[in-house]
Amino acid sequence: MTTACVFPILASPLQVAIAKAIDAAGGWLGFDDFMALALYRPGLGYYAKDARMFGLMPAAGGSDFVTAPELSPHFGRTLAVQVAQALDATGTAEVWEFGAGSGALAQQVLDALGPKVARYTIVDLSSALRERQRERLAGHAGKVAWACELPAQLRGVVLGNEVLDAMPVKLLARLGGVWHERGVVLHQGRFAYGDTPTDLRPPLEVPGDHDYLTEIHPQAEGFVRTLADRLAAGAIFLLDYGFPEHEYYHPQRSMGTVMCHRAHLADGDALADVGDKDITAHVNFTGLALAGQDAGLEVLGYTSQGRFLLNCGLLGGLDSGSDATSLAARSMAQKLVNEHEMGELFKVIAFGARHQPVWLPLGFSAGDRLHTL
Numbered sequence: 001m002t003t004a005c006v007f008p009i010l011a012s013p014l015q016v017a018i019a020k021a022i023d024a025a026g027g028w029l030g031f032d033d034f035m036a037l038a039l040y041r042p043g044l045g046y047y048a049k050d051a052r053m054f055g056l057m058p059a060a061g062g063s064d065f066v067t068a069p070e071l072s073p074h075f076g077r078t079l080a081v082q083v084a085q086a087l088d089a090t091g092t093a094e095v096w097e098f099g100a101g102s103g104a105l106a107q108q109v110l111d112a113l114g115p116k117v118a119r120y121t122i123v124d125l126s127s128a129l130r131e132r133q134r135e136r137l138a139g140h141a142g143k144v145a146w147a148c149e150l151p152a153q154l155r156g157v158v159l160g161n162e163v164l165d166a167m168p169v170k171l172l173a174r175l176g177g178v179w180h181e182r183g184v185v186l187h188q189g190r191f192a193y194g195d196t197p198t199d200l201r202p203p204l205e206v207p208g209d210h211d212y213l214t215e216i217h218p219q220a221e222g223f224v225r226t227l228a229d230r231l232a233a234g235a236i237f238l239l240d241y242g243f244p245e246h247e248y249y250h251p252q253r254s255m256g257t258v259m260c261h262r263a264h265l266a267d268g269d270a271l272a273d274v275g276d277k278d279i280t281a282h283v284n285f286t287g288l289a290l291a292g293q294d295a296g297l298e299v300l301g302y303t304s305q306g307r308f309l310l311n312c313g314l315l316g317g318l319d320s321g322s323d324a325t326s327l328a329a330r331s332m333a334q335k336l337v338n339e340h341e342m343g344e345l346f347k348v349i350a351f352g353a354r355h356q357p358v359w360l361p362l363g364f365s366a367g368d369r370l371h372t373l
Contacts, residue, residue: 014044014275015191022186028194031270032168032219034184038274039166040125046275047126047166066264067162068239068305068342069104074317074333076108079159079237081312082363084113086157086235089359090352093118094156094234099163100124103133109159110140119156121145150230158227158236164288165240165280167223169215171256172200177209184271191271203287204249213256214249215281221291228295228354235361236297236351239305242283243347244373257282285349286373298352301364302373306343308363309336 022029039046068075100122137144171182185194260267262277270279289299337343
């Protein structure tokens, strides 16, 4: 099965680079490798070039999407309450953030916690974003550092907000009852999807014999295993949109979850405008929990973002601070917890380091859904 895309591939250096990668791979490139190039190819990929991709609301222009910290400063202020408890419970004083974006979350956490955080280290692949982060965090220059890789051991609280969804995924397609891995080929000078039979399978058997497209997440699960290997003391909090696997691989979810974002609009064509828009996939939180557990981490909790933030005192935070009386500020903060906005689609999962006393994070004190994974 080959479906041609109507986008000419030689329109940009990135597309030329991807075309060469396809040729070098024998004419078929796995979607995960395609996604990695489209997003992270040095100097050319969506996250690796000097462009203002997010951080502004649509009316302000110049951005493709906005994340929770840019939506409302109450996100970071509330998350800081959880970070503070985690630092105390684990006897640590450092924070590590992956994919810090505009630096908004780092600024909010540092402003809220002050001297409680001795060091805040950002791991980000984008040099352009690192420069934006340096500008935004200039007031905390004495304690903020950047790293391109993890040390052999780390101690502290690890944060990842909307990081997992941008990690490359493998596409699996059941066609006529036979499972295939979906990759990218060249067809008449254009990118197209090409399918090849595979022994790979989703972690759950998908009932029915209808055609079915989905994803598996070896890179995101590998990321959790790497953190498990390096985390000597501390905790990990990952926030993103997704489902437990029984929802992820529901028979009716037959078109997969890959989605693209550009100018605050979403589309499902990952082969168009390559390098000029984000490519994401929802997270399988069951897979993450199992990867962490098998690697020795303690799974501390799993719940919706809305419940997590309410448990950490979001509503109380709205009654204090300089914007306490601002209706607009309250409205934006409510988007973080409302079920029809970010509150239900986004989830939070937490892990504790091995050989560490088990403790209950405040964010899971009510409404923990760990039993649903």
